[in-house]
Amino acid sequence: MDAPPRERTTPQEDGYLHAAPYGTHPTYYGPRVTDDEALPEWNPGEETLRPVRGRHRVARQRGGTIARSRAVLGVGVIAAVGAGGMATANDNGAGSVPGMSGAADTVAQLPVLGALVDTGSSEAAASTAVFTTAGLTETEVASGQADAGEALRARILQQADHQETNAETRARAEAVAQAQTAAAEQAAEQAEAERIAEEERQRAEEEERRRQEEERRLAELRASYTLPLSDYRLTSGFGESGSMWQSTHTGTDFAASTGTPVKNVHTGTVKEAAWAGSYGYRIIVELEDGTEIWYCHLSSMNVSTGAEVTTSDVIGTVGSTGNSSGPHLHLEVRPSGGDAIDPLTWLRDKGLSV
Incomplete structure (x- = not known):
């Protein structure tokens, strides 16, 4: 379809200014023509075949080409999807809807978009399928x-x-x-x-x-019962006579080095811990049955009167205090606090080996 003749305007420099076929902006193109010469159909998608001679003025582009291409592509997508959806919704096509024939022709005449909806071309159908089958x-x-x-x-x-x-x-x-x-x-x-x-x-x-x-x-x-010394030697026994005693010996002597620990024979209470004249330093332990055990001639005492002592507790050390001829432990056993008895016999009766 040929475009209507365009009115010529005042010549600008060596070219002519023509009214824009689309939009309100004027378009400058081609050399001067005669009145009888027919103007070709304007197609923005194709370059003009007429050689450009002389000086001419080109309209300044508004905006970037990328933004314009995206806008055209968006319009094309909307038009293609709408046309494709309407066509598939009705087997008779767009012609059966009033007014759709003119709309389809108008879309087909738009630059670039016409190729998207032109059903007569296989390339257009391929392009449309990209959008309509999304x-x-x-x-x-x-x-x-x-x-x-x-x-x-x-x-x-x-x-x-x-x-x-x-x-x-x-x-x-x-x-x-x-x-x-x-x-x-x-x-x-x-x-x-x-x-x-x-x-x-x-x-x-x-x-x-x-x-x-x-x-x-x-x-x-x-x-239990234990011996008063772990290392000792028996010297004077019970009942012996001599110048060292007033009558007879009332205990048993266990000779040992000075400072040797003296152990308590059996559990009891300390009845006395003090100096006792010829006995020297003496400790008397009273057992539960009332028997008294005397530890005499000590060099030191580790307990005091009234203390509770258990079997094997160290109560003092061997010495030679009082009426003594050398370091030893004089041990006496007095049942119920009365007369002395043989300590060795009493110790053996308690299961000890002396």
Whole structure:
């Protein structure tokens, strides 16, 4: 279809100014023509075949080419999708809708966009398919199960459902992980508490066992008897006569080095711990049955009157104080605090080997 003749305007420099066929901005192109010469159809997509001679003025572009191309492409996408959707919605095509024939012709005449909706060209159909089949699989396109708009909407809804499902799955997984972590922490705390309680129970049991053992040991020790010296030599025995005594010897002498520890023979109470004249430093321990044990000629005393002593307690050291010819322990045994008896016989009666 030929474009209507254009009115010539005042010549600008060596060219002519013509009214723009599209829009309100004037367009400058081509050399001067005669009145009888017909003007060619203007197509912005093609370069003019007429050689350009002389000086001419070109309209300044408004905006960048990239922005203009995107705008044209967006309009093309909208037009193509709309035309494709309407065509698939009605088997008779756009002609059956009032006014659609003129709209299709107008779209076809638009530069660049006409190629997108021209059904007579295979290349145009390929370009249109890029937009009208957006969101469709190849099977859906081949079978024509749904139009582009419905398929796209279905795909969007499916993607939204998929994302929601993934979000719910992640939320459930996080909840399960948090629950497992909390359960593990609780189990660890419970295990730690049980471990501490078990250690406390075992410690208490061990302390009780040790206490009972000590009580048993002390009880056995209190009930037991021991010799007063671990290393000794018997010298003067019970009942001997001599110038050292007024009558007879009332005890048994255990010779040992000065400072040798003297052990308590049996559990009892210290009745006396003091200087006793010819006996020197003397300790008297009274046993539970009233028997008195005398430890005489000591060089030192480690206990005081009234102290409770147990079998094998160190109560003093060997010396040579009082009426003594050398360091030794003079040991006497007096049942119920009365007359002295033979210490060796009494010790042997208690199970000791002397």
